[in-house]
Amino acid sequence: MESWREARCVVAKVVGGNTGSKVRKKLALFFLIGWILLIIGDRVDELRVYQGAQIAMYTIALASIVLLTGYSGQVSLGNGAMMAVGGYAAALTLNNLQTPIWSAFMMAILVAALFGAFLGLAAARLSGPYLAGTTLALAVGLPAIANQFSFLGGEPGLLFDVGFPPERFGEDFTQYKWFFWIATFIALIALFVTSNILQSRFGRTWRAIRGNSLAAELSGINASQLKVLAFSVSSGLAGLAGAVLAMTISLVAPGAYTLALSFALVTGAVLAGISSLPGVVLGGFILVAIPEIADALASSLGSEDKLNSYLPGLIVSVLLILSVIYTPNGPGENLRKHFHKKSAH
Amino acid sequence: MSLVVSNLSVSHGAISALRGIDFSVEVGQLAAVIGANGAGKTTLLRTLSGLKDAISGNATWKDREILGKRPDELVRRGISHVSEGKSVIPELSVKENLILGGIWRGKKSDTAEAINEVVELFPRLGERMSQSANTLSGGERQMLAIGRALVSRPKLLLLDEPSLGLAPIVIEQIFQTIDQLRHRLGLTVLLVEQNAMSALEIADIGVIINLGEVVATGPANELINDPALRAAYLGY
Amino acid sequence: MQKALETLLIGLSTGSIYALMSLALVLVWRSTRVINFAQAGQAMFSTYIGFEIATRSQIFWLGLLFAIVAGALLGAGVDYFFMRVLFKHANSGPALVVAPVIATLGLLGLIRSIVGLTWGGEFKSLTAPASKNGFTFGEVTIPFSPLDSLTIITVAVILIILALLFQRTNLGLALRASAYSPEIAQLAGIRTARTRTIGWAIAGGVGGVAGMLVTSYNFLTPYSLDLLLVFGFIAAVIGGLESMVGAVIGALVLGIGLTIILNYVGTSLVFIGGFSVLLLVLLIKPDGIMARGKVRRG
Numbered sequence: 001m002e003s004w005r006e007a008r009c010v011v012a013k014v015v016g017g018n019t020g021s022k023v024r025k026k027l028a029l030f031f032l033i034g035w036i037l038l039i040i041g042d043r044v045d046e047l048r049v050y051q052g053a054q055i056a057m058y059t060i061a062l063a064s065i066v067l068l069t070g071y072s073g074q075v076s077l078g079n080g081a082m083m084a085v086g087g088y089a090a091a092l093t094l095n096n097l098q099t100p101i102w103s104a105f106m107m108a109i110l111v112a113a114l115f116g117a118f119l120g121l122a123a124a125r126l127s128g129p130y131l132a133g134t135t136l137a138l139a140v141g142l143p144a145i146a147n148q149f150s151f152l153g154g155e156p157g158l159l160f161d162v163g164f165p166p167e168r169f170g171e172d173f174t175q176y177k178w179f180f181w182i183a184t185f186i187a188l189i190a191l192f193v194t195s196n197i198l199q200s201r202f203g204r205t206w207r208a209i210r211g212n213s214l215a216a217e218l219s220g221i222n223a224s225q226l227k228v229l230a231f232s233v234s235s236g237l238a239g240l241a242g243a244v245l246a247m248t249i250s251l252v253a254p255g256a257y258t259l260a261l262s263f264a265l266v267t268g269a270v271l272a273g274i275s276s277l278p279g280v281v282l283g284g285f286i287l288v289a290i291p292e293i294a295d296a297l298a299s300s301l302g303s304e305d306k307l308n309s310y311l312p313g314l315i316v317s318v319l320l321i322l323s324v325i326y327t328p329n330g331p332g333e334n335l336r337k338h339f340h341k342k343s344a345h
Numbered sequence: 346m347s348l349v350v351s352n353l354s355v356s357h358g359a360i361s362a363l364r365g366i367d368f369s370v371e372v373g374q375l376a377a378v379i380g381a382n383g384a385g386k387t388t389l390l391r392t393l394s395g396l397k398d399a400i401s402g403n404a405t406w407k408d409r410e411i412l413g414k415r416p417d418e419l420v421r422r423g424i425s426h427v428s429e430g431k432s433v434i435p436e437l438s439v440k441e442n443l444i445l446g447g448i449w450r451g452k453k454s455d456t457a458e459a460i461n462e463v464v465e466l467f468p469r470l471g472e473r474m475s476q477s478a479n480t481l482s483g484g485e486r487q488m489l490a491i492g493r494a495l496v497s498r499p500k501l502l503l504l505d506e507p508s509l510g511l512a513p514i515v516i517e518q519i520f521q522t523i524d525q526l527r528h529r530l531g532l533t534v535l536l537v538e539q540n541a542m543s544a545l546e547i548a549d550i551g552v553i554i555n556l557g558e559v560v561a562t563g564p565a566n567e568l569i570n571d572p573a574l575r576a577a578y579l580g581y
Numbered sequence: 582m583q584k585a586l587e588t589l590l591i592g593l594s595t596g597s598i599y600a601l602m603s604l605a606l607v608l609v610w611r612s613t614r615v616i617n618f619a620q621a622g623q624a625m626f627s628t629y630i631g632f633e634i635a636t637r638s639q640i641f642w643l644g645l646l647f648a649i650v651a652g653a654l655l656g657a658g659v660d661y662f663f664m665r666v667l668f669k670h671a672n673s674g675p676a677l678v679v680a681p682v683i684a685t686l687g688l689l690g691l692i693r694s695i696v697g698l699t700w701g702g703e704f705k706s707l708t709a710p711a712s713k714n715g716f717t718f719g720e721v722t723i724p725f726s727p728l729d730s731l732t733i734i735t736v737a738v739i740l741i742i743l744a745l746l747f748q749r750t751n752l753g754l755a756l757r758a759s760a761y762s763p764e765i766a767q768l769a770g771i772r773t774a775r776t777r778t779i780g781w782a783i784a785g786g787v788g789g790v791a792g793m794l795v796t797s798y799n800f801l802t803p804y805s806l807d808l809l810l811v812f813g814f815i816a817a818v819i820g821g822l823e824s825m826v827g828a829v830i831g832a833l834v835l836g837i838g839l840t841i842i843l844n845y846v847g848t849s850l851v852f853i854g855g856f857s858v859l860l861l862v863l864l865i866k867p868d869g870i871m872a873r874g875k876v877r878r879g
Contacts, residue, residue: 075683122864128616132616133818136810263686310693317687317693324683325680417772420769425768437754446769449770
């Protein structure tokens with residue numbers, strides 16, 4: 001067990017990135033993206049701004065899947081539940097402890113990471129379908145658990161109000177824009193950190209484990225510990241996403257974190273490339289686009305209630321199945337193979 | 346009418362296992378396929394029985410192509426493969442293992458008859474019909490594996506290292522039994538073995554494979570008596 | 582004493598429904614090495630069909646029959662059209678581990694969406710074949726009802742039929758052989774691909790019965806069978822996934838266990854109880870109670 005100092009050093013390196021100039025370039029890139037997004041945010045209408053916040057939320061959630069499934073090879077349906085944990089943690093902190101919003105988000109990460117570590121401990125020895133089944137059980141049962149404890153607010157849930165935008169931004173600065181700014185800011189930081197983590201030795205080791213856990217063990221890697229770590233970090237990210245989600249709907253309730261959400265996350269990750277971090281942005285776009293497309297389809301087919309409820313699910317499922325069959329490693333891999341073939345001739 | 350293999354090439358992914366294999370076996374003959382470990386003998390049988398696809402070449406049995414067919418189709422054409430390592434299912438009983446060989450036929454009476462014939466050949470199996478197959482000794486399991494193949498009433502029998510892991514006395518018995526039954530039933534047999542001597546002694550012809558290629562074929566007794574071959578491939 | 586007996590009986594009744602589900606999961610797992618999460622979807626679809634027939638004809642058993650047939654056809658269809666395509670395409674990279682799991686989950690979502698679009702999400706009520714009111718003995722009414730006893734009997738009959746099928750018929754032998762050792766079965770002349778499809782059909786039919794039975798207690802919605810899937814999975818895990826007998830025993834144990842929690846602790850903790858049992862088994866005895874020393878690998 002390393003000393004605390006060493007541990008702090010490692011964390012700083014991992015989170016802050018390892019190689020000097022590469023990290024500075026990445027940092028610059030993220031700043032640039034942030035700047036561009038801010039400008040865009042000013043130019044588009046309310047709905048799009050809100051959707052921007054949703055996309056940001058999804059990118060964080062999808063990043064958690066990329067880390068857990070794409071890198072460490074553990075298929076889990078529990079990320080939706082971890083989002084819920086984060087959401088509730090944030091709401092409880094904000095409502096009961098009167099702390100600034102930022103600490104609410106931090107609590108979301110910490111509490112979810114803790115739960116994730118616990119789940120990871122239980123799941124470390126599981127693989128494939130066992131893990132999926134167990135996390136499926138968690139996802140299905142979450143509403144029941146949430147309804148159980150009254151301090152969680154039962155079915156109607158808890159309020160999560162991040163407050164109005166600061167006055168100095170002026171009267172035109174809407175609530176949704178505030179959401180967008182906060183969500184994007186958080187997403188950028190989260191993705192930066194995650195990118196560093198994935199490129200660090202932890203990321204490499206996770207991939208080694210995913211590829212061949214026996215070989216990894218023989219090389220001296222403690223697979224179980226690292227799997228638990230993956231669960232924990234992934235859950236922390238998911239918890240953060242859950243808190244951001246709560247912010248956008250001003251509410252934390254079981255109904256926001258359903259099995260369908262976990263499904264959607266897995267779909268988005270598979271579609272965008274399950275082990276590709278940049279892909280999460282595409283995934284976020286897709287996940288926000290689907291309900292729109294579904295709505296458009298539904299209204300052109302005559303908007304019955306059931307069309308609205310089930311059409312998005314249909315699209316998501318079909319996409320998931322098609323992508324898992326034809327581009328199981330993400331469209332990036334198929335493109336790569338295609339170019340390989342061409343260059344080989 | 347026979348087994349004719351011409352220019353057969355098989356690989357495992359990028360690694361070539363067999364290259365340009367040529368040989369033929371007449372109906373009713375026993376051909377011993379000899380070679381060191383990893384020479385490609387098992388791959389040969391697996392390709393002939395449909396478990397593996399070839400890259401190029403042909404193999405015909407009674408003038409009909411057998412490459413690229415599913416194993417269950419070939420069983421219906423009279424080809425039975427007893428794979429390496431006691432091809433019995435330990436979770437099933439002896440009787441059930443035997444019945445397995447006849448399910449494809451669909452006629453229970455034929456299967457029952459065939460099982461009786463097998464039990465005549467291997468009385469020890471008859472004593473243990475209702476026992477689970479994992480209680481059998483090594484030699485008994487081999488008998489069961491061969492018995493199961495015989496229930497399919499094959500014309501061509503592919504045997505992969507029946508002597509593997511057995512005690513010398515049992516090996517003797519197995520080879521004697523194989524010799525007897527192939528004469529009795531008029532079977533054509535392709536016998537893959539590392540135990541070159543015993544195999545060639547009961548064989549009509551021998552095929553020697555080294556590193557994926559045929560290095561010698563000919564009447565078994567000639568191969569046994571050729572000193573160069575003996576030194577190189579039979580180990581003495 | 583009376584409460585204990587009631588608990589036992591209700592536990593048996595609940596557990597027997599889980600037994601059908603866990604049996605179906607184990608059946609598919611052994612033949613295809615896939616946990617078919619879509620089982621819930623298949624069962625749901627079959628139950629909707631059974632519901633339609635039962636409601637129109639006012640005969641529950643006719644509906645049950647149609648549910649079985651629909652389930653069997655759908656099961657066979659999923660294996661033939663879906664699983665085979667899947668295995669052809671996804672056979673390398675991280676996909677190999679992940680693909681079948683995600684694919685069956687996707688299929689679950691797909692079936693659910695189709696059912697929702699066709700029938701809508703309203704709660705549908707199936708007329709039960711027997712009364713749900715507990716038996717009365719003079720002044721005393723116990724929670725165990727004619728419906729419960731009918732459930733137990735129905736499941737028992739199905740289990741007996743399946744046992745006979747597996748142990749006494751050539752088809753059953755082929756199914757077992759193909760599951761234990763696909764290569765040897767093939768070399769013996771068995772068409773293992775077709776046999777596997779039949780296995781899926783049986784699993785589908787059995788799932789249909791489970792769906793119909795559960796629905797005679799509760800309402801039918803595109804989500805109502807999710808919990809059945811979860812408990813069926815937990816039961817299968819308890820039983821060890823490799824043995825069908827284990828699946829049944831695990832289910833009964835789970836059923837009784839959950840009913841104990843229900844009666845002695847309170848409704849609230851039922852799900853948490855089930856989930857904890859799952860975690861406990863996975864942590865302590867990962868190969869299930871019927872373990873034979875096999876390693877629990879995906």
